[in-house]
Amino acid sequence: MYPWHGLWRLSLWLSRKLLFLWVRTRTLDAQLERLKALADKPLCYVLEHPGLADMAVLEQECIRHGLPRPGDGLAQGGLKEWRAVAYLRRKPRRSRKGRPGRLERLAAAVQAGQVDDVVVVPVSVFWGRSPDKERSVFKLLFSEGWALVGRLRKLFMMVFHGRNVLVQFSEPVLMSQLVTQEPNPALVARKLGRVLRVHFRRLRIATIGPDLSHRRTLLNQVVASDSVRRAIRRYSEVNKQPLHKAVARARRYANEIAANYSYTTVRIGERVLTWLWNRLYDGVEVGGVDRLKAVSEGNEVVYVPCHRSHIDYLLLSYVVYQNGLVPPHIAAGVNLNLPVIGPILRTGGAFFMRRSFRDDPLYAAVFRRYFALNLAKGVAMEYFIEGGRSRTGRLLPAKPGMLAMTVRAYLREPVRPVVFVPVYFGYERLFEGRSYISELSGRPKEKESVLGIFKALRHLRREFGRVHVNFGAPFFLDGMLERHRPGWRSEPVEEDERPGWTGPVVEELGEEILRRINAAAAVSPVNLLAMVLLATPRQSMVEQPLVRLLELFAEMLRQVPYDEGVTVTELGGAEMIAYGERLGLLERRPHRLGDVIMLAPKEALLATYFRNNVAHLFAIPSIIACCFIDKPVQAVERVRGLARMVYPYLGGELFLHWTPEQLEVEVDRVIDMMVGRGLLRRDSEGEQACLRRPAPHTPEAIQMWILAQCSVQTLERFYMTVALLAKHGSGTLRPGQLEDLCHLMAQRMSMLFQFSAPEFFDKSLFRGFIGRLRKHGVLRTDETGLLVFDQSLVQAMDDARQFLGDRLRNDILQAMNL
Numbered sequence: 001m002y003p004w005h006g007l008w009r010l011s012l013w014l015s016r017k018l019l020f021l022w023v024r025t026r027t028l029d030a031q032l033e034r035l036k037a038l039a040d041k042p043l044c045y046v047l048e049h050p051g052l053a054d055m056a057v058l059e060q061e062c063i064r065h066g067l068p069r070p071g072d073g074l075a076q077g078g079l080k081e082w083r084a085v086a087y088l089r090r091k092p093r094r095s096r097k098g099r100p101g102r103l104e105r106l107a108a109a110v111q112a113g114q115v116d117d118v119v120v121v122p123v124s125v126f127w128g129r130s131p132d133k134e135r136s137v138f139k140l141l142f143s144e145g146w147a148l149v150g151r152l153r154k155l156f157m158m159v160f161h162g163r164n165v166l167v168q169f170s171e172p173v174l175m176s177q178l179v180t181q182e183p184n185p186a187l188v189a190r191k192l193g194r195v196l197r198v199h200f201r202r203l204r205i206a207t208i209g210p211d212l213s214h215r216r217t218l219l220n221q222v223v224a225s226d227s228v229r230r231a232i233r234r235y236s237e238v239n240k241q242p243l244h245k246a247v248a249r250a251r252r253y254a255n256e257i258a259a260n261y262s263y264t265t266v267r268i269g270e271r272v273l274t275w276l277w278n279r280l281y282d283g284v285e286v287g288g289v290d291r292l293k294a295v296s297e298g299n300e301v302v303y304v305p306c307h308r309s310h311i312d313y314l315l316l317s318y319v320v321y322q323n324g325l326v327p328p329h330i331a332a333g334v335n336l337n338l339p340v341i342g343p344i345l346r347t348g349g350a351f352f353m354r355r356s357f358r359d360d361p362l363y364a365a366v367f368r369r370y371f372a373l374n375l376a377k378g379v380a381m382e383y384f385i386e387g388g389r390s391r392t393g394r395l396l397p398a399k400p401g402m403l404a405m406t407v408r409a410y411l412r413e414p415v416r417p418v419v420f421v422p423v424y425f426g427y428e429r430l431f432e433g434r435s436y437i438s439e440l441s442g443r444p445k446e447k448e449s450v451l452g453i454f455k456a457l458r459h460l461r462r463e464f465g466r467v468h469v470n471f472g473a474p475f476f477l478d479g480m481l482e483r484h485r486p487g488w489r490s491e492p493v494e495e496d497e498r499p500g501w502t503g504p505v506v507e508e509l510g511e512e513i514l515r516r517i518n519a520a521a522a523v524s525p526v527n528l529l530a531m532v533l534l535a536t537p538r539q540s541m542v543e544q545p546l547v548r549l550l551e552l553f554a555e556m557l558r559q560v561p562y563d564e565g566v567t568v569t570e571l572g573g574a575e576m577i578a579y580g581e582r583l584g585l586l587e588r589r590p591h592r593l594g595d596v597i598m599l600a601p602k603e604a605l606l607a608t609y610f611r612n613n614v615a616h617l618f619a620i621p622s623i624i625a626c627c628f629i630d631k632p633v634q635a636v637e638r639v640r641g642l643a644r645m646v647y648p649y650l651g652g653e654l655f656l657h658w659t660p661e662q663l664e665v666e667v668d669r670v671i672d673m674m675v676g677r678g679l680l681r682r683d684s685e686g687e688q689a690c691l692r693r694p695a696p697h698t699p700e701a702i703q704m705w706i707l708a709q710c711s712v713q714t715l716e717r718f719y720m721t722v723a724l725l726a727k728h729g730s731g732t733l734r735p736g737q738l739e740d741l742c743h744l745m746a747q748r749m750s751m752l753f754q755f756s757a758p759e760f761f762d763k764s765l766f767r768g769f770i771g772r773l774r775k776h777g778v779l780r781t782d783e784t785g786l787l788v789f790d791q792s793l794v795q796a797m798d799d800a801r802q803f804l805g806d807r808l809r810n811d812i813l814q815a816m817n818l
Helices: 005-019 032-037 052-064 102-111 137-141 151-161 175-181 185-208 215-224 226-239 243-257 263-280 289-295 311-322 341-347 361-377 401-412 433-440 450-461 477-484 502-518 525-533 543-559 573-582 604-613 615-626 636-654 660-676 699-728 735-753 763-775 791-803 806-815
Strands: 025-028 043-047 074-076 079-081 085-087 119-127 165-169 283-287 300-305 329-333 350-353 418-427 466-471 540-542 586-589 596-599 633-635 681-685 688-692
Touching: 005 052, 025 052, 043 052, 043 102, 052 119, 052 165, 079 102, 085 102, 102 175, 102 185, 119 151, 119 185, 165 185, 175 185, 215 226, 215 243, 215 361, 226 243, 226 361, 243 350, 243 361, 263 311, 263 341, 283 311, 289 418, 289 466, 300 311, 300 502, 311 329, 311 418, 311 466, 341 350, 361 401, 401 477, 401 502, 418 477, 418 502, 433 604, 477 502, 525 540, 525 543, 525 573, 525 596, 525 604, 540 543, 543 573, 543 596, 543 615, 543 699, 573 586, 604 615, 615 636, 615 660, 615 699, 633 636, 636 660, 636 688, 636 699, 636 763, 699 735, 699 763, 699 791, 735 763
Parallel strands: 025 165, 043 085, 043 119, 283 466, 300 418, 329 350
Antiparallel strands: 074 079, 119 165, 418 466, 540 596, 586 596, 633 688, 681 688
16 A cells, blocks of 8 residues: 555554563453444544554554454545554644645545545543642653653553553544535544544543642642631631631641542552452442443533442442543541541542531531532542441431532532432442441440451451442433523522522432432342341241242342343342352251241341342332232222322332322332232222232232232331321320330330341331421421321321231230220
């Protein structure tokens, strides 16, 4: 093609062979299959900057993945190019002969019909992934950064980061589509260049993070901001201290809060965590990564995971980094700022916050400004909206603090769209399991300490099964703001201002995040074993019926999925039992008539945690089954009505995602599924369509009874609360008194009649139900703070009887001395 083409190919071959004696690459495979499907068309790769090392890496990855090689050039139809790669430059440049650039020549070839189409493939090569730090010597020699690099620095990058090269093929662009929109090849090339420059910049931010100021510079910006300076003056006046002492205190607060992100810590942490996960877990299953990558470029990503364990912090950063994105800065409780451990977490991206800001306005001002500056810079953020780790396995109601701070910061500086990414963690064993049970039983929470961390090392000898990380459906803050306040962009918000209309936004935001976390649940064998066995009187079953129930529960979730983001184990029932035995969750008692499988005594209490992780997935089937506990036949419309009656309270506790309009459709879908599986039979009485439960003592009747038990404890708490209100009468109890009475009564019920699970009498569950009764107008508070109600509460009590058998109702009334 050209006389020097063979010589250039030889130099590229030699460079590649020499380079890969040292270099090790990893390619993200998101677009590889699509590129292979387009391989019959001419492929031209686009690199951000020219460089023989990047070209050699690209050539090697194309060989490895079976893609056309850039060194082979383009020769198809009338198209002749001696190499299939183009470089972006700040300004389009032409050779001394006035020859147009390669992208322009490709556009001209497509327009002239010399070739049907050309596929343009942006490719990014990252030699290590370290955010820039101004005035950092480390940056000048070693790290992947934002500035153009010279040959010497590139050499150092190859030496120090050659074992950690990330290659990403981005979504291809079809030149024919661009030519159709713009007939001038020169304009097509310029437009494509602008689009690709924006793409490369956004991808670089998503992968290595935005330009980070030197930590000292960032803290100076925090202290020098108007809002913090006003807080400093107020502090000085209120506490009668010199201004310079107030400034020094603000600077101490900033140092206490701020992260000190270090690429070295991240790289070492990756190695350590890879070893740790392999030692602890059988694997880390990740779902929904495509959802995350679809919104990671050009947006301010805020990760909002559920909080199950201290492992959450490490696990999310690890998974994000492994998938080619920059680890987020994490809002961590100041209780984790321990000697030795705190500085390590800080360099890994943690910034520390106190539990409450109310007593120190200066601290609040410093924290808010630090957070807002990072948000405006595009730093990926992570915080736990539940406020603390869940001790019961259920999601906790959202705390408004960090969400409100995010909303106000975005209203003041809407630099780039804020997108929330819900994250679900699913564990099969927990480090903190025993301490959770102790705390629910009333023992004080054990403080975090360095000694406690070393004690936890003994767990390395145990098996923890698999761990699941599922990314839920992301959503943008802009849409919610528009619904609540159309035209909000035209209303400037001062730094200290708290617009009153943002309160409902924050409340809806928290509920939406929790619903989306639940919609990304991972159902493991441990979840299903706990769900089924805890529904039995002695937490045990004969093996074969247990196998059938496990397979039924798993198949129900596949046949009528809660959400497309939910993942369900592929193991069969017998395999689940074997898995539970290997983890020590189950014990097998041999018997001549068939082995009995039971929860291990030491694991039974903790199994409630794993049942509660997925309780929301079985809520509607279980409620339908409850309708038939004491009645063999129910009208279809009656079943729908009972589901509508209980849904506002059950849905609020479990963060179910159906609207009232969607609920009836879901109930009908579940009924159809249950009829298809023989759990119900369609019948009719007169003109009414009815449903009939299976005949007693059949396998299907046992399955229906087990399914109903999945919601019985929740319904018992509801009935107990309403019965206590009815017993004491309207206008006699305050909300706190009713909460205490419910807690004590549930404790008594647990001791008298039930498997003693501390989560059954968890105060927060009663508090939430009482709050929902008030929200829906069933309960009201009079001017003296007493709870008042009318006949609708008595009617609710009568309806609730439909879900509980006579024995359970009598147990509750007996415990209440009624």
